[in-house]
Amino acid sequence: MFQAAPIAGAAALAFADWAPPLPVEWVGTANFEAIVRDPVFWQALGNTLVYGLGTVVPGLAIGLGLALLLRGQRRGGTLLRGAVFLPAVVSGVATALVWGWILNPRFGLLNTLLGLVGIQGPAWLQDPRWAMPALIVMGLWNVGINVIVYLAALNAVPRELQEAAALDGAGRAGRFRHVVWPALGPVTLYLAIVNAIGAFQVFTPTYLLTSGGPDSSTLTLALYTYQNAFTYGRLGYASALAIAIVLVLVALVALQFRLAGRRVTYVGTDG
């Protein structure tokens, strides 16, 4: 009820023009036609795709790498796993504010460290060329969830398969390539989809730190939707944007299934 009713309401509102307290006016598909013609929408979509590419693929690689490192860690393993996962449980607002300080061009930690080695750091969040890369690095801060999921998946890779590959002469790299990696396929596909959905919903850092700027370089779809609803008072158009995000995501997930789904091998699930 609390999920379906608002979604249904937003879906209905996508076909209306509503600037409260004025009455709702039904406008058919006009909002969606306007989206197609809206250059800001396409810019926001492009920015969101860049953010997604920048966070999803490296996030998976870093997550898997850290999971492999932590898997065999006996001494302090629990502490390290906790440390890696910690950013994922910290409030997004707190994380954004901490990063805002780290990336402060004049007083921030990052530029101070760069200054120690003779590099003058950029203005990060105030520079159109660096704002999106900075946001992507912030996005990778939450890689802990990937690490935990990969750790669980690594522990579930059948040991007998790895032993059989070793008996056949496979080294560590060979065992990873031919046994472990294929076994991680379903989890990787799952994480890729979940991370892509998360990337399309990125909002907190752009809202708090950049407001979509500078020069609209960090304007994402979620922020543009919010701006239309609560800054421009165009609730109908914002609802249409929200539906458009869902449609784009569905298409993206379908594409992921099509490209990766056939290569995924499900190991040890035949009962």
Added chain:
Amino acid sequence: MSHRAAGRHRTLFRASARLVVIAVASAAAGCGGPVASPAASATSPAATATGPAVGEPVSLRLQVSLTPEELASFEPAIEVLDDAHPEWTIVLETVPQGSEVERVTSQLAGDDLPDVLRVQGLNVQQWIRREAFLDLSGRIPDPAAEFYPGPVEQFGWDGRLWGVPDTASPEVVFYNRAMFDAARLAYPTRDWTYDDMRAAAIELTLDGAGRQPDDPGFDPAAIRQWGWNGGLTYFWQNELVRALGGDLCANADCTEMSFTDPATAAAIEWWVTFVRDEHAALYDPYGGSQTGVPGDPFLAGAAAMGSNGWFAVGQLNAAGAIDYGVVPPLIGVDGERHTSLSTNGYVIAATSAHPEEAWALVKALVAPEFLASTWGRPGHAVPARVDAAESAIDAGHAPSNQDAVLEAMAVGRVFRPFTASAFAAFGATVDVFTQLNTGTIDLEAGLAQLEAAANAALAPDRAQ
């Protein structure tokens, strides 16, 4: 659609309105689960009251959005006011600075508007034109005589008055005495024109090696001190264009804009060359990409002069690091002063269950003694009532030439456009201003682009 039909639709959607807002917020904020809507969080016991019993005080919700300095003096003043009026109980609700539009939009969608709201002038017209507030026409016999004209205009529409201004903040010219002394330049005077300012600003602009823009080897990428704290960077700075003989507004409420009119184009070019070619002002004055510090370059000590709102005095005094002076707005090519005026004022929700009590509260909040005791001090806006403004601004405190502020109050004009699509138009044009000022687009193409984008965004308002 008739208002009766509107009422039916409003009723139909009332139950689901908050849920819809939650859905949009969920999609936008990236939350999988339901989130608390601003409207829901703003609900107070007063909002759900069905009406007081006879003899009980009426509970009035009063929503404000204030700077920390303003809130520090406003809250105790409200307590005193509340104690003096046993007929009501004021429930003060504060909105974070910058969140007013979001909050009010959510409240309108959820039919949860407080009885009385103190709103920013730039935001208020979009709601006035949707008749979200009570028509207050006739309740003040002669608003034009009691208040400065700019603030009153901000709350008018369709020949009626929809709110009562309480404060305004005009822009005046601040200058940094130490920077002028170092350059051995005379301080600005009340007779300065824009050309006087430009010439001084170029002298005051220095790169990391202390070179001025006209010096060989001047490095525009390494400027450490700008002469002026910002160029023409968005359309609400139209007074800078009007001062030079142009006007971005092609009609009265500025729902049609012109950037390509020859006089306007020449005025814009004056500013663009000031930033782009002479490097004496910034193309990103508030973002910090040039100064390294987000916020006003003058307050950060990175600009020798600037046009700032009066509220800047509070921050300057608190920081204490800048020895500054203030002069009235510069004299334009027509011999007149032109300055922007940001305003605030009170409106009463059209849905208030206690409109008469709410009006009594508004009258108390804009009474001369309340305004004089609560506003008009450094860090605050200036009372919009003529009698309260003059009595409230204390000439005993720095800067001593505060008459500049009163002069600016008298000539200040509110930001235009201020209709419902103004923010959308701002969003569609602000980047083009940056491109003009950085030279990534040529002037002619940029002006055409600005005109097309602004007028496309404002089209729905022109139809009203």
